[in-house]
Amino acid sequence: MEVACSLVKGLINSTFLMVGIKLQVKEAIFRTLTRNGMFDNSHIRLSLTRGKKVSSGMSPAFNLYGCTLIVLPEWKPPVYDNTHGITLVTATTRRNSPNNLDSKIHHNNLLNNILAKIEGNNANADDAIMLDKDGFVSETNATNIFLVKKGRVLTPHADYCLPGITRATVMDLVVKEGLVLVERRISLSEFHTADEVFTTGTMGELSPAVEIDGREVGDGRVGPVTRKLQSSYKKLAEESGVPIPSYQKK
Known part of the structure; x- marks a missing residue:
């Protein structure tokens, strides 16, 4: 029973963590769009890095300063001709x-x-x-x-x-x-x-x-x-x- 309760608590905590992260991402997006006056016909590219590293190398263990979220909005250009093909x-x-x-x-x-x-x-x-x-x-x-x-x-x-x-x-x-x-x-x-x-x-x-x-x-x-x-x-x-x-x- 104690193991089951621990699993339930872990799932609940993970759920709250994911909800909190989603809210932070939405907040970052909204602030960026508002600051740049972009409310329509814009494209947003999100990039999440592994954060700052203390040394070169591929190991994630060198990333000790957390992740960095980059919000890059741009006006949505006509990339393709959707009328003629x-x-x-x-x-x-x-x-x-x-x-x-x-x-x-x-x-x-x-x-x-x-x-x-x-x-x-x-x-x-x-x-x-x-x-x-x-x-x-x-x-x-x-x-x-x-x-x-x-x-x-x-x-x-x-x-x-x-x-x-x-x-x-x-x-x-x-x-x-x-x-x-x-x-x-x-x-x-x-x-x-x-x-x-x-x-x-x-x-x-x-x-x-x-x-x-x-x-x-x-x-x-x-x-x-x-x-x-x-x-x-x-x-x-x-x-x-x-x-x-x-x-x-x-």
């Missing part, structure tokens, strides 16, 4: 395997993605599709990816890609719109022969892909399913959100 190419650089580095961790080790982006730049494409070690599509260098075929919406498993927040939101919208959602391994040829393709991300939101590897996607124009989901996403974004409290200057 974007072009994609397939990169030779593969996405990291979860056997080596868990793709579900949003970390700063993005060298593979950067190399894939360089390949996209060299091909004058907007982004590059990255494959997993078995040759199946994982994501692009910066976004998650979906295809539409015969009214069904397909997306790769989140094994070799980051399970993005926008990705999850769009998956919910697909179901709410009464469309069939399939999450499975998808070959590159299925993307080449898809009726529609679109990518999702915090910065770009829903971006239609009208060309992949020099091949037109569908009829080369933004498809009806993509437009419907774009409209649903825009409406959701306008109707939801977290109010920013007003802070008094001290």
Whole structure:
């Protein structure tokens, strides 16, 4: 009984600790946005470091001064052409395997993605599709990816890609719109022969892909399913959100 009580107390303490940390992060975000007068159409990048080190070396034991939270807000630029669509190419650089580095961790080790982006730049494409070690599509260098075929919406498993927040939101919208959602391994040829393709991300939101590897996607124009989901996403974004409290200057 004493052991059980200790476990319950530990879980309660951990819960309160997590709630407190979330409140501190929200407070830091709100203060930063308020100080810079950024209340709409802005993008926030959060970076959490391991803190100050007393000596060089990879061991976390050298980090003795706690973590440092960096809140970097920026005005959200039009990253992709969501009206007319974007072009994609397939990169030779593969996405990291979860056997080596868990793709579900949003970390700063993005060298593979950067190399894939360089390949996209060299091909004058907007982004590059990255494959997993078995040759199946994982994501692009910066976004998650979906295809539409015969009214069904397909997306790769989140094994070799980051399970993005926008990705999850769009998956919910697909179901709410009464469309069939399939999450499975998808070959590159299925993307080449898809009726529609679109990518999702915090910065770009829903971006239609009208060309992949020099091949037109569908009829080369933004498809009806993509437009419907774009409209649903825009409406959701306008109707939801977290109010920013007003802070008094001290």
